[in-house]
Ligand SMILES: Nc1nc2c(ncn2[C@@H]2O[C@H](COP(=O)(O)OP(=O)(O)OP(=O)(O)O)[C@@H](O)[C@H]2O)c(=O)[nH]1
């Protein structure tokens with residue numbers, strides 16, 4: 054069982070641990086004597102805290118800098134005790150220590166009373182998911198073991214704890230230095246009839262593995278050391294057995310589990326939460342690091358936007374619209390902060406700045422934010438499945454913040470589809486896609502042109518359509534302005550609306566491609582994640598992304614509809630390239646530089662690509 | 678899930694993260710119990726394979742049977758071994774056993790500098806090391822993924838936050854990361870696991886005819902055996918449960934001054 058000791062600087066955390074280890078006989082022989090001699094040599098008083106404060110700098114300043122872990126036994130069980138520093142400067146170390154604990158002891162100095170970090174630490178414990186807590190009112194020797202002082206702290210502090218969502222199992226009066234109420238009841242505190250520290254520790258409940266929750270199998274890697282293709286990872290919640298159908302998010306591929314792999318262990322066809330295992334699948338589907346395996350009936354959310362409460366530890370403040378990376382389970386995605394809803398001072402719960410109008414979260418503050426990721430991320434609510442409901446934010450090279458996913462109106466896309474599919478069936482006609490393609494002599498597909506306004510998408514699309522049509526191919530063009538008049542007339546240009554716009558176009562194009570048509574789309578489609586979603590709904594190879602690339606200066610100089618001019622003078626808001634971002638494709642199937650190539654050359658390149666594609670597809674090579 | 682399985686699963690998770698994140702990864706193998714357990718865990722993590730080289734820092738003063746034992750396992754388990762030796766210093770003879778360096782200086786050149794040479798030579802950016810928090814107080818302050826700058830220095834006053842098994846895997850060019858998958862194990866856990874898994878151990882750990890055994894293995898001149906009758910893994914477990922003597926009590930270099938070991942570690946010692 055892991056216990057973290059927290060509280061304001063100098064309230065006696067390290068002293069408590071040193072003393073507790075000593076009084077319970079857990080210290081290695083000679084350790085205390087060694088430290089007493091060292092203190093004598095340096096002519097400073099011996100401190101119990103020196104047992105924890107193993108860095109010279111810590112002993113010199115009588116302050117803990119770094120978190121430490123140490124083992125000890127009670128009569129009942131083994132403990133790992135985690136000492137956390139109380140100074141505000143070292144909050145990242147306190148968080149590091151506390152994040153792995155099952156329960157906490159929170160010290161308050163009776164003489165100094167409740168301080169800034171007494172409050173902040175309690176808030177952070179809650180954010181880190183710790184719910185078992187015992188408050189120790191320390192240094193009772195300095196207040197003549199006065200019951201009144203204890204009562205005042207109990208009343209004031211329990212109110213604070215309630216406000217951050219915690220309840221303490223007890224408020225034990227102690228003196229860490231004198232050893233009062235640590236392992237036995239102290240005669241100096243006859244009025245205390247509650248537990249000693251040791252009794253309180255032994256009454257804490259161990260953390261149970263979340264086996265009753267839905268399955269979350271986090272894929273760390275895919276190995277091919279021998280003939281087997283092993284998907285390696287850890288079960289973070291629920292359990293798994295061979296024969297289960299597992300569904301991987303993001304991506305949405307599923308397969309049956311063929312075997313559960315372990316090395317030098319007794320074979321076992323089931324695996325439970327906490328186990329690092331490997332699995333093999335019956336179907337050869339594409340799965341990569343980061344994917345979360347779930348059972349079909351209870352998948353995680355899979356979105357590019359999530360709401361979170363996060364604690365910032367970075368040297369630079371967290372800022373709107375700056376590039377960060379989010380790491381959630383084994384997933385990593387580029388992201389930015391789309392909105393900061395409010396910022397809290399965790400030591401007062403006071404709101405910082407005007408809600409909705411703050412543009413940064415400073416070091417040691419807590420923010421409620423909307424995070425937008427570049428690609429879909431699978432996640433859960435922290436309150437439902439903690440391991441896949443929390444994440445860290447990386448700024449440059451450093452982990453700079455930690456957060457939990459909080460409730461919001463998340464569409465349970467997969468779940469909804471699943472429910473609908475009970476009542477909605479895909480209508481299968483009597484003519485199949487394959488028959489259509491054989492008659493057409495070429496496969497259906499989506500040719501997705503993406504690029505800035507005035508980069509040449511429509512010009513190329515219409516010329517391509519003309520040439521393919523003349524060759525007898527089935528072809529059509531979906532163009533930006535045309536769909537905006539009907540299919541998407543209810544949508545504007547906010548990020549959400551752009552996403553929905555692309556989703557609808559993608560679905561229409563998919564239907565057309567299913568009828569064997571070469572469907573050319575000509576939309577700016579600025580977000581990579583949106584385009585990737587379309588790619589994902591298409592069969593492998595049937596989504597051909599063509600990046601129509603021209604530098605913005607050239608597009609702006611062309612400006613056939615005068616839109617750039619309007620955007621520059623602020624008459625149009627959210628204009629791609631000017632006041633809204635454009636995310637170029639990472640790996641487009643084709644890239645055409647329209648500042649270098651003419652329309653004719655671009656069209657020939659595309660036709661060349663389609664020829665190769667049709668050839669790979671089969672029989673009627675060269676009909677395109 | 679029992680206690681040892683929990684420790685094992687966590688270590689496997691860490692090993693797999695390291696393998697995924699570092700293209701140039703190596704594992705230090707001292708032939709001792711901890712790094713041999715670590716090697717066993719790697720075989721568990723990678724289903725019988727060890728997908729990175731093992732680095733053995735050979736000070737030339739190791740107890741000779743350690744080298745024999747090492748070479749035997751390399752053959753049996755099909756391991757890829759890299760040996761690091763600080764040849765210039767060995768040739769110059771400026772070592773503690775020659776009376777030309779203090780113990781701490783000697784550890785500094787023959788182990789720490791030798792390690793740096795291997796890292797530079799092979800371009801390793803991730804090094805897996807089998808240190809544990811309970812071994813020694815400064816190791817109790819370690820992270821699972823612990824950055825070392827280009828001089829191998831450990832900036833213990835400003836370590837990265839590490840929470841929820843999200844590790845520091847990005848770093849400046851020239852720096853490297855020490856990965857510590859055994860950090861959360863105790864000496865007792867290690868022996869309990871050796872017993873459970875039946876992991877082969879070098880005989881030096883078991884009591885000999887003279888009633889002596891090694892509790893911690895290092896260089897011959899600086900490591901003394903302890904008096905003990907423990908002849909089997911089970912005996913060692915019983916002995917440890919009853920004992921309160923620290924594990925590294927037989928290691929002389931830790932004791933030269935109050936912060937001798939801390940200084941060594943800040944400079945890049947394991
Ligand atoms: N009189 C008295 N002094 C105490 C008691 N507990 C701790 N102290 C003293 O308070 C000072 C700070 O104690 P530490 O244990 O270092 O405090 P800490 O909470 O670990 O401090 P940080 O880790 O730096 O946040 C030391 O000088 C201790 O001797 C107590 O019960 N009574």
Ligand SMILES: [Mg+2]
Nearest residue numbers: 066067116117
């Ligand atoms: Mg302290």
